[in-house]
Amino acid sequence: MTAADQNHTRPDGRAVDELRPITITRGWSRQAEGSALIEFGNTRVLCTASFTEGVPRWLKGEGTGWVTAEYAMLPRATDSRSTRESIKGKIGGRTHEISRLIGRSLRAVIDMDALGENTIVLDCDVLDADGGTRTASITGAYVALVEAVEWARREGHVKREAKVLKDSVSAISVGIVDGVPVLDLPYVEDVKAETDMNVVVTGSGDFVEVQGTAEGAPFRREELDTLLDLALSGTAELAQIQAETLRGERA
Amino acid sequence: MTAADQNHTRPDGRAVDELRPITITRGWSRQAEGSALIEFGNTRVLCTASFTEGVPRWLKGEGTGWVTAEYAMLPRATDSRSTRESIKGKIGGRTHEISRLIGRSLRAVIDMDALGENTIVLDCDVLDADGGTRTASITGAYVALVEAVEWARREGHVKREAKVLKDSVSAISVGIVDGVPVLDLPYVEDVKAETDMNVVVTGSGDFVEVQGTAEGAPFRREELDTLLDLALSGTAELAQIQAETLRGERA
Amino acid sequence: MTAADQNHTRPDGRAVDELRPITITRGWSRQAEGSALIEFGNTRVLCTASFTEGVPRWLKGEGTGWVTAEYAMLPRATDSRSTRESIKGKIGGRTHEISRLIGRSLRAVIDMDALGENTIVLDCDVLDADGGTRTASITGAYVALVEAVEWARREGHVKREAKVLKDSVSAISVGIVDGVPVLDLPYVEDVKAETDMNVVVTGSGDFVEVQGTAEGAPFRREELDTLLDLALSGTAELAQIQAETLRGERA
Amino acid sequence: MTAADQNHTRPDGRAVDELRPITITRGWSRQAEGSALIEFGNTRVLCTASFTEGVPRWLKGEGTGWVTAEYAMLPRATDSRSTRESIKGKIGGRTHEISRLIGRSLRAVIDMDALGENTIVLDCDVLDADGGTRTASITGAYVALVEAVEWARREGHVKREAKVLKDSVSAISVGIVDGVPVLDLPYVEDVKAETDMNVVVTGSGDFVEVQGTAEGAPFRREELDTLLDLALSGTAELAQIQAETLRGERA
C-alpha cells in the first residue's frame, strides 16, 4: 500500500484497510438449529442453519453428510424494490451463483464423514443490502453452522467426539476504487469499483475461493497481490470476531 | 363469554380475550419509504411499503392510485424448513390467498383518488411464524403504509392536504379451541382449533373482512357471534397500539 | 329486512331473498364416478368426482381418506376471453383460493375414517360464468361427491354400512348492492356490490365457511347479521334441492 | 373395400364406412361470438369462437386478420382423471400438436384480407373424450367460426360484402383395425388401430391436412388409398351436416 493510498478518503471515512463495524447476533431465530444475524455496516443478513437427518438420494449409504446453501434478498433490501424470484417463477443467475459460492465455502471446512448421514441447509436472507452481502452471508453462515453442529452433538445426531468442523471460514470483498485498493466495499464504492474481488479464507489463512472480476479496466498482477493482502487482513479480523462471538465474548 | 370460558387455561397463560404482547418497531428498514417490524408474541413480520410514481398499465390515466401486497415466509420461519417458492418455481395457494387478503384490507382504508397515480407495494415477510402471521402482516403493513404516505407527502408526490388514509385498519385471529372461543391464537392453539377466523376491522370498528373456517365441526350462529365480539375487542386494542406507535408514544 | 328492501328492484326482477332458478343435472359426465351439471341462472358449472384407491403419500397408513378440489374456468366462460392458466404456465391466486375453499367445504361433511384410504378429487369447471361460480361449484360438487360415494359403496371400495357423509353442504353468495342486502348475486350485481359474502352451510344449518369482504365501504355488524340471515335461507333452499335431486324427485 | 371388410363387425355395430351419430348444437355458449357443442357419438367438444378487433403485434399494419386455436381436455373427459396442464405448469406435446392442427385447418378456409385486422380465437374444450376429439374439434370449430364471422358482419367489424370464408372445412379419423380400414374410430377401436389417420377436407373435397401414422406395422400404398376414400366420404357427409346446421335445418 502506498502512502497515497493511505490518504485516500472513503465515503464513510474508513481507512482503506478497515472493516465496517461488524455485529453478529447469535441465535436470532427462535426455530432454527443454528442462526446468526450478521451486520457489515448497513448490510444485514439473517443466516439460519437447518439440520435434518438423512442425505439427498445420490449420497445415501455413503456414510457422509451434506451441506448446502440458499441465498436470497428480500424485495426491499435494496434502494428500489426488486421483483420476488418466487413471482418471476425462476431463480436468477446472480442468486444461483451466490448460493453455490456459500455452499462451497462452508463445505470446505466440514468433515463430511464426521457429520455422518445428515444434512445442513444454510439460508442466508438479506434484510438490508449495502454491498458485501455474499461475504457477510458466508461469515454469518459459519456461525449458524457451528450452532447447528453443537445442537446436533447435544441431541446425539453426531458423535460427541466427532470433529465436524475442520477450521473456521470467513469472507470479505476487496476492490480497486478510483485506482486505490480498498477493503470491505459498501454499495457506493461497489458500483464504481474497477475491480471487484471476493475472497473466502479459512481461519488458518488459506484460500477457499478467490473471485476477482475486472468491472472496468483489466487488473495487473501487482494489483491482484495487493488485493489479496487486504483480503487476508480482513478475514483474519473476521475470524477473530467469529471466535469471540462463539465464545460469548461479544454482545 | 361464559364463566367456564373465563377459567379456560391457555398454553401461555393468557385470558381468552387477551392479546399476546404486541411490539411494532417503526422504520426498521433503512431503504423502504415505510416499514415496521411487528411482533405478536413470537410471530415476527417485517413489513415494508415501497412507493413508486405511476400505476399499472390497466389504471393509467384514471387519476387514481394502486396499493397491493405480497406475503412470504422465510424458509426457516417455521419449525421445520420449508422449500422456497422461488425454488419451486411457483407461488402456493396459501401465499396467494394471504397476499390478496392483505392487499384488499389496506385498499379498504385508502382513498385512491387522493393517492393519485402512484403505487404502494406492501411486502410482508415472516421472519418467525407462531400463528397469526396474516393478521400481524395487515396490522404492521398499515403502519408501514402510513409512513410511506407521509414520505410521499413530504416529497411532494401526494398533495399536502390530500386525505389519503380514510381510517386505520388492523386484524386479529380468533378461534374455538377445545370448545372455548379465544383471541389471538399462537401456533399450538391454531393447529387444534375447531374453528379459525381472521377478522379485519377499521379503526371505526367496521368490518373489512370476516373469514371464518370450520376446521373440524361446523360452527353455530352463536359461536360466530362470540368470535366476532372477541375480534372486535382485539382490533380495538390493536388500533390503539397502532395510533400510539405512529404518534411515537411507544418505544 | 326493511320494507324498503322489499321494494328494491333487482336487474332480473327477483326479490332480494330469492334464488335464481337452480338446475342440477346428475350424471352429466359419462366417465366420472360422480358428476353434476349445476346451473344458478346463467352460471353453469360441470362438477365431476373422481374416485381412486389410495391416498397421497403424506397420508399413507393412517387409514383415512382424502378429498380435494380443483376449480377452473373455460377461457370463454366470461364476457371477454381470458388466457388459459395452462398457457400462462401458472395458476392464478383467485383459482387457488376457490379450489381450496371448495375442498375445505366438502371435507367438512366427510368422515375421512369411513372413507378409508381412498381419494376423491372434485373438478369444478365453469362453462358459463354469471356470478356465484364458487358457490355453485360447492353446491354441485356435493351432488357429484354423493354419487361417487355411492359408486364406491356399490363397487366395494367403502364398507356398505360406513356413513361417509356426515351431512350435506351447499353455498350461496350474498351482498350489499346499492345499500340493500341481496341473495345470490349475478355478475351485474356482483361488480357493484359494496360487500360481497360467500357462505357455506351444512344441511343442519351450521356454518362451514363465512367469507365476507368489503369491496367498497366497510360493513357494520347489523349488515353482517342481515347477510347471514339471507344466506341461511338460501342454503336451506339449496339443501332441499340437493336432496330432491339425489332422490330423483326433480327432472 | 372388399366384401370381407363389409362383413367386419365393429364394437358399436356400425358399417366400416359409417359415421357415429353427429350432433351439432349451435350457440351453446351464451357469451362467445360463435359457439357449437359438437358430438361424434360419445365424444363431446365445446367449441367457442372469440372475435376481437386488432391482430398480434407481428401482423399489425398488414391489413390482414388472424385465426388461431386452443385445444384442451377437461381432467375427467377421459376414463381415468388426468392432471390439469395448468397444474403441471406446462402444455403437453399432444395438446400443442392438436391446437396447431385446428388452427391451420381453419386458416385454410379463411380469406385473411377479407377478415381485416381482426382476430378470432377458437377454443375447443373436450368435455367427454371417446376418440376423434381433434376431428370433432375442427368440424365444430368451423360452425363456431361461421357464427363469429356473421356476428362480426352484423356488428360492422367486417365489410358486409367481404367473403371471409372461402369454403367449409371438416375432419374425420380413419384407421386400420384388425386389418380392416374403418371410418370414425371410437376409443376402443383407436387404441388397437394399426394405422391411424386424421384427414381434414374442404367442402369442395380438397385436402387441407393428411396425417397418417403407423401405430403398429407400416402401411402400404393401397391401404393409404382406401383410407383416403373412406375419409373423403366421411367429410362429405360432415360438410352436409355443417351446412344443414348453419341453415337451421337440423335440431
Add this chain to the structure above:
Amino acid sequence: MTAADQNHTRPDGRAVDELRPITITRGWSRQAEGSALIEFGNTRVLCTASFTEGVPRWLKGEGTGWVTAEYAMLPRATDSRSTRESIKGKIGGRTHEISRLIGRSLRAVIDMDALGENTIVLDCDVLDADGGTRTASITGAYVALVEAVEWARREGHVKREAKVLKDSVSAISVGIVDGVPVLDLPYVEDVKAETDMNVVVTGSGDFVEVQGTAEGAPFRREELDTLLDLALSGTAELAQIQAETLRGERA
C-alpha cells in the same frame, strides 16, 4: 410428372425429383453409444443415440424396451437468432411435434421385445437449418440408432441373436412450389410451398408417417399422389445411402 414440371427451374438448379447432396458422418460424437452428423445440403443435424439399461417406470417389468427422441435447434441455426427454449422455460409446440414424430418413426422399426428392458434416447440437434430438418433428423437418427444397438450387442446388453431392428427408416420432405411438385425442399422453397408434406418410409417402401399440410390452397387427390411418388423415390435413395454408410462404403 408433366414435361412442364421437368422444365421447372429450382433455386439450386436441381431436378424436381433430385435430392440435395446427402452426407452422413458416423460416430461424430466421441461419447454417445451411437451418433451421426447428417447433412441434407446446408442442413446439418447432429444425431446421438444414448443407450441406458432400464425403462421408464410405466414400462417396468414388461420385458420390453423404449425408444424416444428429442429435437432442438441451436439458437443460431437459423438466419436470425431465436431465443433458447431453456431461457423461455418451455418447449414450443413445433419442437414437441417434431420430437414426437422422430420418436414414433424410429419406434416403428424397432422390435421392443428384442431390445429388452433398455432405453435408447435419440437427440437430434440442428446445427444449421436450411429446410428439411425433421426429415434429416429421422434419417440420421436411424444411423445413430443402429450404432447404439450394435454397441449394446457388443456390450452384452441385448442378445447376440436378437433382431432389434426390423427394417430401416428414412424420411424426406416433398411439396408443391409454384404449382410444381418437388422433392427435398430447402428453406427458400419451403417458405413459398403451397403444400408441404413430410413422408417417413421404411426400407421396404411402406409408410410410417404421411403428414401433408396445405399451407396455401388445399391440394387435390392427384397432387397428393404425385407427392407420394416423389417421396418414395427419395426415401428409396436415402435407404441406400444409409445402408452404404453403415457398411462403410461411403466416406
Add this chain to the structure above:
Amino acid sequence: MTAADQNHTRPDGRAVDELRPITITRGWSRQAEGSALIEFGNTRVLCTASFTEGVPRWLKGEGTGWVTAEYAMLPRATDSRSTRESIKGKIGGRTHEISRLIGRSLRAVIDMDALGENTIVLDCDVLDADGGTRTASITGAYVALVEAVEWARREGHVKREAKVLKDSVSAISVGIVDGVPVLDLPYVEDVKAETDMNVVVTGSGDFVEVQGTAEGAPFRREELDTLLDLALSGTAELAQIQAETLRGERA
C-alpha cells in the same frame, strides 16, 4: 515449478505447463455474423456471434452497445446423457454462472461506445465436453466476436474507424492435481483436482477474471501464485493462436 512437478506424469502425457492441441475453425456456421468451432483436445464448442441493431430497453438512447453470452451443453456432450434445460423448464446454476462469466469476459475488451447502439449475442454450445468448456468458450467466442465486428464494419453498422475491440481475450483452466499445479485440465484431471482455477486474461497479459476454488483442501498463497504463472503462460499462447487464426495463418 519444482523439478518434481516437471516429472509429474499426466494422463495424456503432456508436460504440466503444456496446452492440449488447440484448433479454431473460423466461420463454421453458415448463418451467423461470426462463428468459430474451437477444440481444446476433445472439448469442442461451437461459438456463434449474432449481431443485431439496437440495444435492450434499459440501454436505449445511451449511444452504447451491448454484448452478452449464453452457454449450453448438448445433452450428450458428456459421458452420460443429461436432461435438457429446456425440458426441465429452468436454467441451472452452473449454466447461469458460466454464461455470465463469458459475457463479462468479452465485455472487458469491447469499447461499448465504439460499438454504438448495437447488440452482439455470443452463443457457446458445447458439442463435446472434456474439461475446460468455459475457457474454450471464452477463447472461441472472442474469434466469433471479431468476425461479427468485422461484418458490422463491412455492412456499415459500426464506423469504419471505430476501434471496437480494445484488446483480445482468452481463458484457460489451471489446477492442482495430486499436489502438482497443471495447465489446461481434461475431465479426468478436473474431477480429482484439489484446486480448480479459471483465469481470463487479455492479450496484454492483464487479468479480466480470476476464479479459484478449493475443491478439496484450501490452497496456500504460493500455490495461487504458481497457478497464476501457469495460466498466464497458457493464455499468452492462446492469444497467439487467436491472432494467427484471425490472420488466416493457421489451417
